[in-house]
Amino acid sequence: MVWRIHAVYLSIVIFFLLILFRLFYWQVLSSDELGGQAEKQRNTKLPIPALRGEIFASDGSPLVINQEAFGVYIEPSKSTDVSKSISALSQILNIPESTISSHISSSSVWVPIKHKVEEQDVLRIKASLASGISFTEESKRFYPEGSMSAHLLGFVGKNSKGDDQGYFGIEGYYDEQLRGVDGVVREEVDASGNPILSGNRNNIPPKNGRSLVLYLDKTIQFIVEKNLKAGIARYGAKGGTVIVMDPITGGILAMASYPSYGQNDFIDYPEMYYKNPAVSASYEPGSTFKTLVMATAFNERKITSTMKFQEDGPIEIGGFTIRTWNQKYHGEVTPTEILQYSSNVGMVMVQKTLEDTVFLKYLSELGIGSLTGIDLQDESTPNLRPKGMWYEIDYATASFGQGIAVTPLQMVRAVSAIANGGKLMRPYVVKEIRLDTGEVISIGPHVDRTVFRPEVARIVTEMMVSAVDSGEARRLKPPGFRIAGKTGTAQIPIAGHYDSDKTIASFVGFGPVDSPRFTMLVTIQEPTSSPWGSETAxxxxxxxxxxxxxxxxxxxx
Amino acid sequence: MIRTFIKLTLFIMTIVLAVTQVIMLNTYSTSGEKLTTLQQELNTLDAENIRLSQHIASSSAIANISAKAQGYGLVKTALPLSLSSPLPVAIGHELRL
Known part of the structure; x- marks a missing residue:
């Protein structure tokens, strides 16, 4: 009898010991694991995406802003009719059904279908009542001015990790500044997912990307694009480029090239359209280059305004014959008349007053063969041959802008040095960087170096005014305005020789000369109506x- | 006497604070839902702001204004009109210096 009491007592003790041990196991040995699971269950971590910085014109009007967009996903397990969902998505998002189906398998949990879908398409998807489709908030670039200044702005695509990344132009160059840093919210939530205010809450706010204000004048850009597009159509050209630069600050007021592309659907355009010809395509400048060679000779005091050169006929250089463009020779000519008549023979004589090393030094000083340092992605430069690779004929042809290659930006920047009294300015697209905190970082102007004396710049300016007033294009000049300028018509080198029919027609100038507000270069590629710069550019x-x-x-x- | 008084006071304070904590936690426990609702309203307003900014930017686009101006019959000036005549050269030069 007693042993039964002891047995029951022992059973109870063992039972309670088991419970105690189990409690010890759950509350002590497994406490970390269970605590972690509980924390995971009641705590949530939400990323707060940073907004990409926006881009504004000089007057503060938006060129690139962010718009609301959505990522569309399908969760096959939650869909009551997967094929119906696929069909609805295919119709609304314009993706073939086979493409969507190929990404969905029996084990798929969550399949992304498309990113950056606009709100109206999302509403249509919701209205279609297709099941198993979910959305996440994203951001997408919006261009209020359409494809205006596409080359200058660049576009936003995806990198190999699937993150947004800027390519070309400003979006590419300033990608790090524009991108921003995502934030995160860690908080305790209840069973419904609502935050518990008295619980732990840790908020790291996002750092939105920095916004940019450009030197670009929207109205001037519009005028430039309109006239360039009309001109290319009128003269039957393959393409063209216009750059308008402020010669005092180096700020780019406008930059346009055709053919161009649309930033939102860049994928539909050939990749070769993405590169900005204004900063990456090289061409032979032709007679526009004469202004720089003339300024060089004046700066070295090798010529004066009253000096006379004898232009009686073609000139022989290194076994080659150099003629004027129209086979006309004017006898005694001054430097002003050489520019006025755009005489190749006269320019060779001017160039010959300079020593070879001095001539090459000035080419370097003017930025020929070097990157300008402009804040645009993908700037490139043709190389300037070293002195050992220059022959007598090369110096001669370079004097009238053939046998030497420049980019349009290098050309307009060099001529700006004449417009502003001799200073070579660093070209800039961005004027200000605006931080999320409200702080503003100003950029430019920056003088890279002084190339010409101010009096030389004034002399060459007057020569260029005379070239406009007395030259081939005089009837086109707006009456009453003093504009300095020079036409250029350069043959295009193809496979070691010059094509007899194809040209790059150009015009470079600035005005009003007394207080220049802009320097502008127009280049027209292979015009068919007329090859001449005076009749097209x-x-x-x-x-x-x-x-x-x-x-x-x-x-x- | 004093010790009894202190003990009693502490006991009452403990009860009061415990009750206060319960009341406050109870009040806050539903605030999370309100916060979520407010956050959703904020997100909706933010989205609306973005849409309006987009609309304003599109409406003020220069191509849009140019097209509307032409529609209203406005034309480009053929020649600029100056409301004041230019200064004599000597005075103009003096001012520039």
Whole structure:
């Protein structure tokens, strides 16, 4: 009898010991694991995506802003009719059904279908009542001005990790600044997912990307694009480029090239359209280069305004014959007349007053063969041959802009040095960087170096005014305005020789000369109506200049 | 006497604070839902702001204004009109210096 009492007592003790041991196991040995699971269950971590910085024109109006977009996903396990969902997505998002189906398998939990879908498409998907489809919030670039200044702005695509990344232009160059840093919210939530205010809450706010304000003037850009596009169509050209630069600050007021592309659907355009020809394509500048060679000779005091050169006929250099473009020879000519008549023979004589090393030194000083340092992705430069690779004929042809290659940006920047009294300015696209905190970082102007004396710049300016007033394009100049300029017509080198029919027609100039507000270069590639710069590039230049004067309220002199 | 008084006071304070904590936790426990609702409203307003900014930017786009201006019959000035005549050269030069 007693042993039964002891047995029951022992059973109870063992039972309670088992419970005690189990409690010890759950509350002591497994406490870390269970605590972690509980924390995971009641704590949530939400990423707060940073907004990409926006881009504004000089007047503060938006060129690139962010718009709401969505990522579309399908969860096959939650769909009551997967094929119906696929069909709805295919129709609305314009993706073949086979493409969507190929990504979905029996083991798929969550399949991304498309990123950056706009709100109206999301509403259509919701209205279709297709099941198993979910959305996440994303951000997408919106261009209020359409594809205006596409080359300058660049576009946003995806990198290998699937993150947004800027390519080309400003989006590419300033990608790190524009990107921002995502934030995160860690908080305790209840069973419904609502935050518990008295619980732990840790909030790291996002750092939105920095916004950029450009030197670009939206109105001037619009005028430039309109006139360039019309000119290319009118003259039957393959393409063209216009750059408008402020010679005092180096700020790019406008930059346009055709053919171009649309930033939102860049994938539909050939990749070769993405590169900005204004900063990466090289061309032989032709007679526009004469202004720089002339300024060089004046700066070295090798020539004066009253000096006379004898232009009686073609000139023989290194076994080659150099002629004027129209086979006309004017006898005794001054430097001003050489520019006026755009005489290749006269320019060879001017160039010969310079020593070879001095000539090459000035080419380098003017930035030929070097990157300008402009804040755009994908700038490139043709190489300037070393002295050992220059022959007598090369110096001669370089004097009238053939046998030497430049980018449009290098050319307009060099001529700006004449417009502003001799200083080679660093070109800039971005004027200000605006931080999330409100702080503003100003950029530019920056003088890279002084190339010409101010009096030399004034002399060459007057020569260029005379070239416009007395030259081939004089009838196109807006009356009453003093504009300095020079036409250029360069043959295109193909496979070691020059094509007899194809040219790059150009015009470079600035105005008003007394206080230059802009330097502009127009290049037209392979015009078919006429090969000459005076008949293709010059009309575009003057039509654009006239509108710019009107916009800037510049009165005739 | 004093010790009894202190003990009693501490006991009452403990009860009061415990009750206060329960009441406050109870009040806050439903605030999370309100916070979620407010957050959703904020997100909706933010989205609306973005949409409006987009609409304003599109409406003020220069191509849009140019097209509307032409529609209203506005034309480009053929020649600029100056409301004041230019200064004599000597005075103009003096001012520039």
């Amino acid at each position: 010059a009309p575009i230049f003057f039509a654009t200049a006239k509108e710019i004067f009107s916009y800037l309220n510049v009165s005739p002199s």
